[in-house]
Amino acid sequence: MLWTPPTPTPPADRSPRVTHLSWGRIEAEGLAPGKDVRLHPGGGRPWDWSEHGTRHDPGIQPQEVSEFLDLGVTAVVLSQGMESRLGVVPQTLEVLRAAGVEVHVARTPEAVEIYNRLALDGRVGGLFHSTC
Numbered sequence: 001m002l003w004t005p006p007t008p009t010p011p012a013d014r015s016p017r018v019t020h021l022s023w024g025r026i027e028a029e030g031l032a033p034g035k036d037v038r039l040h041p042g043g044g045r046p047w048d049w050s051e052h053g054t055r056h057d058p059g060i061q062p063q064e065v066s067e068f069l070d071l072g073v074t075a076v077v078l079s080q081g082m083e084s085r086l087g088v089v090p091q092t093l094e095v096l097r098a099a100g101v102e103v104h105v106a107r108t109p110e111a112v113e114i115y116n117r118l119a120l121d122g123r124v125g126g127l128f129h130s131t132c
Helices: 063-070 090-098 108-119
Strands: 018-022 025-028 036-040 043-046 075-079 102-106 124-129
Touching (some): 018 108, 063 075, 063 090, 063 124, 075 108, 090 102, 102 108, 108 124
Parallel strands (some): 075 124
Antiparallel strands (some): 036 043, 036 124
8 A cells, every 4th residue: 555645734724725636535734535515714524415405406595604704714615616517506606705704616627727716815615526
């Protein structure tokens, strides 16, 4: 078995950067690799779609982003999957915009680029889907 050094954990006030993306796999600083992840200042966790009823259609539910608001993010990046098959419910965008949060919606590769750029010096949250 090949040893790889652990990924450092980001400080509590910084959002972890995505370090790898491929079909079905996302890696971020301080987290175990996963298929779908939610990232926020100080860490993240696997993204369990069933927690709030997210499905490809109609898409990401408003409840998915409430945790980000509680953490005081200034921007949120929502990925639509590698082939843009994951929708976003319009109310999800309304909740974020009403809170004054900058919102970005993009295919996962572009979403990762946007997120990593914003994470350099901002409090950003992100939902990332690594397949379809």
